[in-house]
Amino acid sequence: MSAVAVLSPAEWETLWLSLQVSLAATAAVAGPGVALGWLLARREFPGKLLLDTLVHLPLVLTPVVVGYLLLLTFGRSGPLGPLLEALGIEVAFTTLGAVLAAAVVALPLVVRSVRTAVELVDPGLEDAAAVLGAGPLRRFRTVTLPLAAPGVVAGLTLGFARSLGEFGATITLAGSIAGETRTLPLAIFQGTQVPGGDGAALRLTVVSVLLSAAALLASELVVRRLRRGAGGGQT
């Protein structure tokens, strides 16, 4: 078991890459996730059901399909290919692609969690803030967001954990390039496919479990703190 305790430089690199990709994906979906969650919770508009379905599609589609659709969209021959190429941005088979794949599968989890949290905030409090002179942005920033914060944090944690575990979309869009797109799940899979790779697979599995558990624990602690601050509801 001593082999489990120490990671090789390549495994450290995998861990570091995974963290970077997952954090970047979580950061990327935080803004849109909160905005979409609020929109779906608070606004009625034509096409709401369509938007809702589109956002949640990655949750039910197999990730390989998500990855392939992303490849078709953002790849060189895709509709966005020429534009991205002109800007010097390459998505397919790059770290950016890994981030994009992770972000797209993480988004619905963030949106769902934010939406539920916002729905639980009493709209009457937003009305009260409006009558007190607060415009829409200030109402959101000072009332809705703080009261929905536990749900937002929980959603972002889920999104982070989902990004960390993302496999199918990543391998389809970004491939499995060591040091660039080979994140923990891909490295673990790789380990199981090559002779003598069992030790690495086991070590990285332990790392994955610890990382995910730590993320959940940290999120739970933050959520508890926020709940205490928020007065435990609107009594």
Add this chain to the structure above:
Amino acid sequence: MSGLEIRALVQRGGFDLDLDLRLGRGATGVFGPSGAGKSTLLHAIAGLLPAEQLRVAVDGEVLVDAAAGVSPPPHQRRVGLVFQDHRLFPHLSIARNLRYGESAGGGVDLDEVVDLLDLGELLERLPRDCSGGLRQRVAIGRALLAAPRLLLLDEPLSSLDRGLKLQVLPFLRRVQERFGLPTLMVSHDLSDLLALTDELLLVNGGRAAGQGDLPSIAADQGAVELLAGSGLSFSLPGRMARRDGTGLGWVELASRAGEGLGDPGCCEVACGEVTAEIGDEVEVILGPADIVLAVPPMDARLSLTNHLLGTVERITRTAARCLVQVDCGLEASVLAEVTERAVERLELAPGVPVVALFKAQAARARGLGAQRPGPAR
């Protein structure tokens, strides 16, 4: 033009609220059965409900005139609204709740509001650590600090029981006296409105059904019919004089200036329920159905404690009953509800001397002073 002008048309799912009002500069009590459109009116004025037509002007200053393109969103209306359920922000301290809408240069000072509403010791607390009465006081203070041009109170007392109500009602009086803001207050308790407002507006089925002070409303047949169904009450101002050993509180009623009452003993009445301290300014709340009228001379001996001598001012007849307004030389008229048969039998008519009788148990004396914040039971 001085005072409050409101033109409102709100159509929502088969319900029409259609009002065109000229109200006084002071406080107006909005009264009517539930579903009459009282809250709808306040929410439309504040901009929280869409209105088909809306014009609101205070002393000639137009706050909203949708037809003329002046229809600011709620946060730019400068209309204060206090909700039934306080709606304090649960994650903010009392101080931060108070300051939430604080208007720079609005002329309302935080310290003054804190002092007026006696909130000094709560500032660092969270709303959940305050009682219902205190929370409602904070909500009132919060609305005041936003320096509104018009204050709307939507059933501010109805979520509170009688004891807690007394932690808020005197403070609302103080706010009225200090700020004198044009105010619309909705309540289903007429005695609350009589204690806090100068004028009543009756609303029924989305239309105005009467307007004026209680005596003028009591003279309107349609208004009386509406009021009778919603709990008509009236109040007599006075001062808490003493308590006796049997649990009764004795209130010296305030007589009209310059007019003697003849019999000094007559202006003291016993009340079965008292929420005030000796010396407090109080109001005695009575229901017209609890008043018995008799024509002097009275030779029968009665168990009733309270009798007030007066003359009939006016009789308002409705389908089911007659409302007799009796002038007893007090600051307010006594209202008695009797049957048509009784009016005929006693030959009641304006100018006829009568005695108004009521049991002490029917009378409730309520303190209006704000010397002490807690219920003085």
